[in-house]
Amino acid sequence: MTIVINVNGRDHTVEAAPETPLLxxxxxxxxxxxxxxxxxxxxxxxxxxxVDGQAAYSCLLPVAAAQGRRIRTVEGLGTVEHPGVLQKAFETEQAAQCGYCIAGMIMRAQALLDANPRPTETQIREHMQPNLCRCGTHMRILRAIRRAAGLPAETV
Structure with missing residues (x-):
């Protein structure tokens, strides 16, 4: 089936079964x-x-359900030469260990910061709770989010 999806502000036409995961x-x-x-x-x-500004699991979202919606990936936030504010904060705080979870962490955090540019510590922790980092860099990830939001580095 031919499906048109908007990813990072650009329409893409793909051939896929409607139930194919967006991922x-x-x-x-x-x-x-x-x-x-x-x-x-x-x-x-x-x-x-x-997806339309909300964090979503692309492994669960059928591509057909993505039609007519705005999809944004980590590639849409910045480039290696010109990283986005949150990407730069993750780099500065050395929040990536193996790097496997980082794109998902950044996209979930970006959704929070887009909706609430100055979240509380509780809001950050609750919002980020669904994402897992197997390497245990959670504290650096939280510092990176605080940095991007212009909040104090350490909040307990």
Whole structure:
């Protein structure tokens, strides 16, 4: 089936079965490899993207359900030469260990900061709770989000 999806502000026409996970289309058809396959069950967040400004698991979202919606991936936030504010904060705070979860973490955090540029510590922690980092860099990830929001580095 021919499906048109808008990813990072650009329309893309793809041939895919309607039930194909958006993640597979992003990685396989569009070669946007930031979102990763983690669990395939929406339990880890490695595949997180934004759908109409909200964090969503691309491993669970059928590509047909993405039609007519705005999809944003980590590639849509900045480039290596010109990273976005949140990407730069993750780099500065050395929030990536292996890097596998980072795109999903950034996309979930970006959704929060887009909706609430100055979240409280509780709001940050609650919003980020669904995403897992197997390397244990959660504290650096939280510092990066605080940095991007212009909040104090350490809040307890």
């Amino acid at each position: 597979y289309v992003l990685r396989g058809d569009l070669e946007l490899n930031g979102a990763k396959f983690g669990c395939g069950l929406g339990q880890c967040g490695a595949c997180a993207v934004q």
